[in-house]
Amino acid sequence: MVDDAGTESLRASAMTDTASRKDFYSRIGARNLKPLWEVLRGQLTAEPKPPEAAVLWRYEEVRPFLLEAARLISVEEADRRVLVLENPALPGKTRATQSLYAGLQIVMPGEIAPCHRHTPTALRLMVEGEGAFTAVDGERTSMQPGDLVITRSWSWHDHGNGGNGPVVWLDGLDVPLVGFLNATFFQDYEETAHPLVRPDGDSQARYGTGILPIDYQAAPASTPLLNYPYRITREALNALEQAGDLDPCHGVKSRYINPVTGDYAMPTMGAFVQLLRRGFRGARYRSTDSTIYQVIEGSGRTILQGQTLDWHAHDVFVVPSWEWHQHQTDTESVLFSFSDRPVQQKLGLWREQRDCN
Numbered sequence: 001m002v003d004d005a006g007t008e009s010l011r012a013s014a015m016t017d018t019a020s021r022k023d024f025y026s027r028i029g030a031r032n033l034k035p036l037w038e039v040l041r042g043q044l045t046a047e048p049k050p051p052e053a054a055v056l057w058r059y060e061e062v063r064p065f066l067l068e069a070a071r072l073i074s075v076e077e078a079d080r081r082v083l084v085l086e087n088p089a090l091p092g093k094t095r096a097t098q099s100l101y102a103g104l105q106i107v108m109p110g111e112i113a114p115c116h117r118h119t120p121t122a123l124r125l126m127v128e129g130e131g132a133f134t135a136v137d138g139e140r141t142s143m144q145p146g147d148l149v150i151t152r153s154w155s156w157h158d159h160g161n162g163g164n165g166p167v168v169w170l171d172g173l174d175v176p177l178v179g180f181l182n183a184t185f186f187q188d189y190e191e192t193a194h195p196l197v198r199p200d201g202d203s204q205a206r207y208g209t210g211i212l213p214i215d216y217q218a219a220p221a222s223t224p225l226l227n228y229p230y231r232i233t234r235e236a237l238n239a240l241e242q243a244g245d246l247d248p249c250h251g252v253k254s255r256y257i258n259p260v261t262g263d264y265a266m267p268t269m270g271a272f273v274q275l276l277r278r279g280f281r282g283a284r285y286r287s288t289d290s291t292i293y294q295v296i297e298g299s300g301r302t303i304l305q306g307q308t309l310d311w312h313a314h315d316v317f318v319v320p321s322w323e324w325h326q327h328q329t330d331t332e333s334v335l336f337s338f339s340d341r342p343v344q345q346k347l348g349l350w351r352e353q354r355d356c357n
């Protein structure tokens with residue numbers, strides 16, 4: 001039987017008696033229990049409320065610090081001489097967005113960044129210098145400005161510089177995402193460099209020309225290609241622009257793929273490249289993948305809600321999840337970008353919205 005009077009009085013006291021709620025929370029807290037109703041609305045936001053901020057790093061400002069770092073610490077001591085691009089809204093978290101890491105790495109002539117492997121996947125977007133190379137599982141690839149170089153999960157890799165001046169590239173890794181999943185493993189190799197077991201250009205010849213070895217059947221999670229040369233990418237973008245394949249928000253935009261599967265080149269990070277003609281005035285766009293951009297060529301600006309990021313060649317900037325933005329250019333520009341889009345799409349979470357059709 002329901003005791004009406006008792007229920008009424010219970011309700012009345014529940015509404016007024018915050019002290020007894022506090023007492024209740026502390027008693028259940030001691031048993032590792034939490035009242036959902038105190039936090040539910042904060043967690044289920046009506047739309048994404050990313051903790052990261054829109055931010056831009058000017059290459060012109062960062063470059064002298066990279067050279068200073070090269071004088072201050074050897075690559076042997078540093079292991080990787082990288083200045084982390086830390087989002088100012090995520091202090092101490094060593095990341096550019098909630099899920100992804102970005103940094104600028106400098107390697108001086110003759111240096112070798114020692115061989116190691118880890119479960120996080122890495123991408124490099126080569127910024128400046130001659131003579132840089134990365135070796136992945138014993139295959140070396142040289143890196144020219146604008147090249148995208150992939151280090152798949154758990155592959156041995158070391159970097160070097162056989163040129164006469166500094167080389168710099170952008171590192172992008174899924175370290176925060178893999179860390180969140182508690183799936184991080186790391187190992188140093190016993191030697192500084194992994195022995196070269198395949199000739200230069202091997203993966204390009206096997207997988208990167210539109211033909212595949214006849215009995216090749218693997219469907220690797222990450223691309224078997226090590227390098228996506230900018231020379232080829234740029235030519236393709238030019239041809240697409242000539243063909244008139246222009247999107248009102250994105251200009252000419254393509255994604256880097258695993259040529260064996262047609263899927264994204266990496267399972268956790270989507271990488272993209274877009275060509276924006278001189279005087280481009282993009283329509284507004286937003287998507288749920290917080291995105292890190294690197295300006296390969298050109299200059300312009302990205303207008304967000306309440307602020308404008310003015311960018312020049314080699315600058316890096318972040319557009320947070322679900323924030324309306326539009327790109328504009330002064331000169332013909334090429335933007336590289338990467339985000340966790342493949343993860344969101346596989347989980348059925350990714351959304352986009354545009355002010356254009």
Ligand code: 1HN
Pocket residue numbers: 080082101103105113118122157159171173175
């Ligand atoms: C790493 O292994 C490299 O191999 C660069 O060059 C940056 C940032 C966090 C964790 C591992 C590299 C990294 C990294």
